[in-house]
Amino acid sequence: MGKKRGKSMFEEKDVKESAANGSKKLKEKPDHTESEMDANTDIDNNKENMDSATTTDVEVSNDDCMDDSLVDAQQDDDSSDDDEDEGAANTSEVSDLEGLSLGQIAREEDEDRLRGDGEPSDLVSYTLLSNNRALVQLVCHKEIYFKGSMQIMVLKGCVSCQGYKINPGDKFVNVYSPRGHSLLSLRASLESSSDDNRLQNFIKDEKLQDIEIVADRVTILARKLSEPWMEYMNKNLKKAEKLSLFGQDNIRGTDSLTELEKCLNMTVFRPHKISTKLWKKGEDWDVALTSVEITKKNDQQPRVVATGGKGTGKSSFLRWLTNELLNTSPELLFLDLDPGQREFGLPGYISLSLIVKPVLGPNFCQPEPKWEKSVYFGDINVGNNPRRYIECVSLLVKSLPEASKTPLLVNTMGWCQGLGLSLNTEIIRKVKPTVVVQLNSRFKKKNYAHSLSCEYLMSKPSSWTHKTPKLSYSLLEFNAVPERKDAIAMTSKHSWGIPQASILRDIQTLAWMGRRAQFKDLPVYSVPYASVALHVMHEKVPDRGLLAALAYRIVDLCSVPEDKILPAKDRESYSILESSCVTLSCGLGLVRGVDTDSKLIFLATDCPQEKLKQVNCLVGGHLSIPDQIQKLQKSGAYLAPLDK
Numbered sequence: 001m002g003k004k005r006g007k008s009m010f011e012e013k014d015v016k017e018s019a020a021n022g023s024k025k026l027k028e029k030p031d032h033t034e035s036e037m038d039a040n041t042d043i044d045n046n047k048e049n050m051d052s053a054t055t056t057d058v059e060v061s062n063d064d065c066m067d068d069s070l071v072d073a074q075q076d077d078d079s080s081d082d083d084e085d086e087g088a089a090n091t092s093e094v095s096d097l098e099g100l101s102l103g104q105i106a107r108e109e110d111e112d113r114l115r116g117d118g119e120p121s122d123l124v125s126y127t128l129l130s131n132n133r134a135l136v137q138l139v140c141h142k143e144i145y146f147k148g149s150m151q152i153m154v155l156k157g158c159v160s161c162q163g164y165k166i167n168p169g170d171k172f173v174n175v176y177s178p179r180g181h182s183l184l185s186l187r188a189s190l191e192s193s194s195d196d197n198r199l200q201n202f203i204k205d206e207k208l209q210d211i212e213i214v215a216d217r218v219t220i221l222a223r224k225l226s227e228p229w230m231e232y233m234n235k236n237l238k239k240a241e242k243l244s245l246f247g248q249d250n251i252r253g254t255d256s257l258t259e260l261e262k263c264l265n266m267t268v269f270r271p272h273k274i275s276t277k278l279w280k281k282g283e284d285w286d287v288a289l290t291s292v293e294i295t296k297k298n299d300q301q302p303r304v305v306a307t308g309g310k311g312t313g314k315s316s317f318l319r320w321l322t323n324e325l326l327n328t329s330p331e332l333l334f335l336d337l338d339p340g341q342r343e344f345g346l347p348g349y350i351s352l353s354l355i356v357k358p359v360l361g362p363n364f365c366q367p368e369p370k371w372e373k374s375v376y377f378g379d380i381n382v383g384n385n386p387r388r389y390i391e392c393v394s395l396l397v398k399s400l401p402e403a404s405k406t407p408l409l410v411n412t413m414g415w416c417q418g419l420g421l422s423l424n425t426e427i428i429r430k431v432k433p434t435v436v437v438q439l440n441s442r443f444k445k446k447n448y449a450h451s452l453s454c455e456y457l458m459s460k461p462s463s464w465t466h467k468t469p470k471l472s473y474s475l476l477e478f479n480a481v482p483e484r485k486d487a488i489a490m491t492s493k494h495s496w497g498i499p500q501a502s503i504l505r506d507i508q509t510l511a512w513m514g515r516r517a518q519f520k521d522l523p524v525y526s527v528p529y530a531s532v533a534l535h536v537m538h539e540k541v542p543d544r545g546l547l548a549a550l551a552y553r554i555v556d557l558c559s560v561p562e563d564k565i566l567p568a569k570d571r572e573s574y575s576i577l578e579s580s581c582v583t584l585s586c587g588l589g590l591v592r593g594v595d596t597d598s599k600l601i602f603l604a605t606d607c608p609q610e611k612l613k614q615v616n617c618l619v620g621g622h623l624s625i626p627d628q629i630q631k632l633q634k635s636g637a638y639l640a641p642l643d644k
Helices: 016-027 030-051 068-073 111-116 197-206 228-236 258-264 285-297 314-326 386-398 419-431 454-459 501-514 543-550 627-634
Strands: 088-090 124-128 133-139 143-156 158-161 164-166 173-177 184-189 217-224 277-279 303-308 332-336 349-355 371-376 408-411 435-440 474-479 524-528 533-536 554-558 575-577 585-595 600-605 617-620
Touching: 124 258, 133 184, 133 258, 143 158, 143 197, 158 217, 164 314, 173 184, 184 217, 184 277, 217 258, 228 501, 285 303, 285 314, 285 435, 285 474, 303 314, 303 419, 314 332, 314 408, 314 435, 349 386, 371 386, 371 585, 386 419, 408 419, 419 454, 533 543, 543 617
Parallel strands: 303 408, 303 435, 332 408, 435 474, 533 575, 533 617
Antiparallel strands: 088 277, 124 133, 133 217, 143 173, 143 184, 143 217, 158 164, 158 184, 332 349, 349 371, 524 600, 554 585, 554 617, 585 600
């Protein structure tokens, strides 16, 4: 190409007219676009085939782990384990997503415990302050579960939610408890040192002297929470997938809580009326927290790896532990190694993040990390390229801050058989944890065949490294929070909520997009062909078909070494990669159009300018925007549709 690719040549400008012209020019070249259309169709077909794959249990030895024939051992949904299922106390059996209502009569398996706390209307008193605010008083040492979202400011006492303690302060805390996931609870308590100074000041400022305040109750200010990304996500879910994730549900009859629910647009859980599943802390989880505290006192960095099969509660456990640690620590590191069900960000990536805010809700509701280092794996199924997956993990482990005492939590996949076992044990070798938490289900198929002790790992040779490192960690084996007693398998008919992992990924992607100007309002850059290399992960795409394979797709923006790039034959064309390259991501964007005459790619991205200057490669994979959004985008002026 005659020029170095250490710097990118991104140029932001108003490209509506240019992109529209690009649409016409692309249509004038049917001999070029026909092959690109075929390549794009092949990729879509392959994705559909992956989504419709069936699960097959395969036992393999370490020696066979790198055999390409093993990729069929893992369905894409297997790596995306809905850990909520066993991390909850289930109280219903619903098999159909459509028409589900929180007003259905419950099986009431967990009802006795909740009735022991009293009816919700007996545990809550409130005063409406406006059409979206209420002063709420909670009975101490009782739990109130709810569906929806709200903002909470504690004025007197303390409220615990999923392990996080919300103390009196002048800032609201967002709590998300959507349907399809274990409903969260608020548990009130009064500490011996609690005072009501903040409450009295609030009453004076709001001129509420006539309100009756009960001395032995916790008082909070609750505010309706509605964010643009919620509306965007709900609007763009497929009709069959519209699940009323947030908001108030219709429940037969009314009681004293109905007006509060209307004000805050949420639903309080009533054991005798509502069918759902509830978040519940594991009985032994405090042992893991104690182990972390001991490690910190010994002036070492706590490193906790959470393992377990699909549905054993890893996500629930890690959220709880994250919140418990943030009660006493200002920050923690989170190494997210499940590309199918990430806790932070989009599927297809694995990442290292610095967390400074509590995680009060499922993955698509999480606040942005303070910083994040991510690697694009390009797929949700690690079985498609296990060696690349291990290389991605290695890069992130090397990116850990040196000599840090900040606690590190590690999320692993729920694939615990065959190749999955080999991959997860390799993760433990590379992370060198101080604690491994192994969550075990009463269903044997969900569990590892062995306890993941130091002795077991050191007795098994690694399939990816020649040396087996010395390991020294505590193994804590916990029983998963029990499923319903009559559940016989982890299928949709035995789990209330969202059993399809593909729907969960669409929700996660839409929530992410809704927070980022929904792409249509993002800056659009014109990228000369000659300034970038193009690549597609995990697929064989002809060179001339790369543009079509990346059109209307989310692409990773990265900087690859010069020796990995094969220059184009002419100085105006795009280059290609010699092979897949494992590098840290600079950001991501959406290819919105192509002008084949001007040889420009139109890229929408919120990647900062200083990072864009480093980008010299656009990489596609199996990560794409949901179909319903893609259809809307194709009608836009920016896009250059292919000939049909």
